[in-house]
Amino acid sequence: MNITIIGTGYVGLVTGTCLADLGNHVFCLDVDARKVDILNQGGIPIYEPGLDDLVASNVEAGRLGFSTDIEASVAHGDIQFIAVGTPPDEDGSADMQYVLAAARNIGRYMNSFKVVVDKSTVPVGTADRVKAVIQEELDKRGRADLRFSVVSNPEFLKEGAAVEDFMRPDRIVIGCADDEDGREALAQMRKLYAPFNRNHERTRVMDVRSAEFTKYAANAMLATRISFMNELANLADRVGADIEAVRQGIGSDPRIGYSFLYAGTGYGGSCFPKDIKALNRIAQDYGQTLRVLESVEAVNNDQKHALTNKVLAHFGNDLKGRTFALWGLAFKPNTDDMREAPSRVVIDALLRAGARVVAHDPIAVEETRRVLALDFADAPELLEQISYCAPKDPMSALTDADALIIVTEWKAYRSPNLTKLKAMMKSPVIFDGRNLYEPAAMRAAGIVYQGIGRNSR
Structure with missing residues (x-):
């Protein structure tokens, strides 16, 4: 055809x-x-x-x-x-x-x-x-x-x-x-x-209108699951529960399933943020308020600050003189898409607090340079505080770092050499925004570890 x-x-x-x-x-x-x-x-x-x-x-x-x-x-x-x-x-x-x-x-x-x-x-x-x-x-x-x-x-x-x-x-x-x-x-x-x-x-x-609505409904449902799990993860940190155990416990229910139940730093990309906003706007045009979706959007915006809130709680609000290794820039693995990427929120908070950032991503560095030039148009001098590693060498970001922050779950980050990681860093601290590691294994290796909803007492 x-x-x-x-x-x-x-x-x-x-x-x-x-x-x-x-x-x-x-x-x-x-x-x-x-x-x-x-x-x-x-x-x-x-x-x-x-x-x-x-x-x-x-x-x-x-x-x-x-x-x-x-x-x-x-x-x-x-x-x-x-x-x-x-x-x-x-x-x-x-x-x-x-x-x-x-x-x-x-x-x-x-x-x-x-x-x-x-x-x-x-x-x-x-x-x-x-x-x-x-x-x-x-x-x-x-x-x-x-x-x-x-x-x-x-x-x-x-x-x-x-x-x-x-x-x-x-x-x-x-x-x-x-x-x-x-x-x-x-x-x-x-x-x-x-x-x-x-x-x-x-x-x-x-019919045509139902087809148009189906796309928004699908993305709204998936975004809702993500924000729901992120709220539960934040509560899990407070009550001493492990959100990973909770995920497996509820995911095994066939009425719920495992998909889109991973806690993290919030959703990004070209679809979910845009489509949730658009669906909320459609509802307003028809005189209806989608209260659940308004909350989904608010929770996601807050969740993008979860990692930096943990960093500031650990190190204090003044980060001058500190260096942070950052693993992952794209909003998800296997793409260079930086639209609504949580890493942008993390980088913004760190640089404006005076920190230096050494970032790694296998694909998205050039796109990151482009979007950060726009994000820091009001303070371009702050971009001098961020540098980037070679795509094939994430470990080089760790040299003399005060902490490692993980934002994107690229496969290259899943099994690091913990002995080498600890030796390279100034202080062995990991803030894991994608819950890639087991807290018990990190503690056994002598690493201070904070995930999302995994800090059980």
């Missing part, structure tokens, strides 16, 4: 590449000429395991291409995926300007039946707005005879495992209109996704 992907960000690039790998001919459009040049030169503007090889092989096979030519992109695809960004607006709502601009371009240039797919995470009712914009452009051209249908097909991709998630989906949600055009659109979407349904049916067909 001929497919157009509008937007070569995280969702668009993964979706387009994986669809090309299934044998489709995919035209990836982006208005950012610099990004298109990078892709056409064999580069990848994001980090996602396995994606670079997949892009290269499909470009070489002639199934995948990148361009800024809007008219050509509309002509190419019978199915037009809108996969542009929907960043949070000032009021927390999703900014729809890029989605509507993409829709407007489709209306300006289409000359045959098109299935227009909202792949971006968008508020309920977006398909109606997209449809109205396309129809407006067709009316301007005097081409009201041209038919199209707008479909909601939300993505459920985890950063760091996006290729695997796309190629082995647990569900495919398709929201279509219940009319002739909608049924034709559904037939094309079923044909596109047929390779994923050979073993068993993974497609969930519903």
Whole structure:
């Protein structure tokens, strides 16, 4: 099939590449000429395991291409995926300007039946707005005879495992209109996704608004579990319980399960923070307050300070003259995404308290430099207090460190040489924001250890 992907960000690039790998001919459009040049030169503007090889092989096979030519992109695809960004607006709502601009371009240039797919995470009712914009452009051209249908097909991709998630989906949600055009659109979407349904049916067909709502509901549920466990972990520290034992105790209940029950420093990234804000805003627009989700967001914002609160309680509020090793910058492993990353909150607090930070991350150092330049625009001189280790040498961050702070659970941090770690540090203290280690093992090694909810009496 001929497919157009509008937007070569995280969702668009993964979706387009994986669809090309299934044998489709995919035209990836982006208005950012610099990004298109990078892709056409064999580069990848994001980090996602396995994606670079997949892009290269499909470009070489002639199934995948990148361009800024809007008219050509509309002509190419019978199915037009809108996969542009929907960043949070000032009021927390999703900014729809890029989605509507993409829709407007489709209306300006289409000359045959098109299935227009909202792949971006968008508020309920977006398909109606997209449809109205396309129809407006067709009316301007005097081409009201041209038919199209707008479909909601939300993505459920985890950063760091996006290729695997796309190629082995647990569900495919398709929201279509219940009319002739909608049924034709559904037939094309079923044909596109047929390779994923050979073993068993993974497609969930519903009305468009329910499909749009499903994406927000899924992320809201997962974020709620994270914030709930973080609140329990903070209480566990006070009452003398071990949150890891609690996690196993409740996770073994099949009604609850183990997923997303790990206590830590809060969620970050491009999805959960943005989508929780947007869903809260949608509720306000309809005169409703989502009290649970407002609390989920508040708890998460507070949790990002959990590690630095422990550091300040241990060392005092004045950290001048102290050096902290920091392991992990990206908001999660296997990505370089620094959006809403808890490490940014930790670094901000440490540098402004006068500390020096020696940071390590296998992937995200360059992206960290970029975002910290923005975070410290009011005090750029503080950036002189942070330095970075080589990607393959996390242990070098420990030299003469007053403490080690762990923010991201990269595999490289899971089994350090404790004897070497203790010898390199000025004082053997670990603040573990991801509960990577067993407290008893740390105590036996002579290391002062503070996790999240693991400081049982």
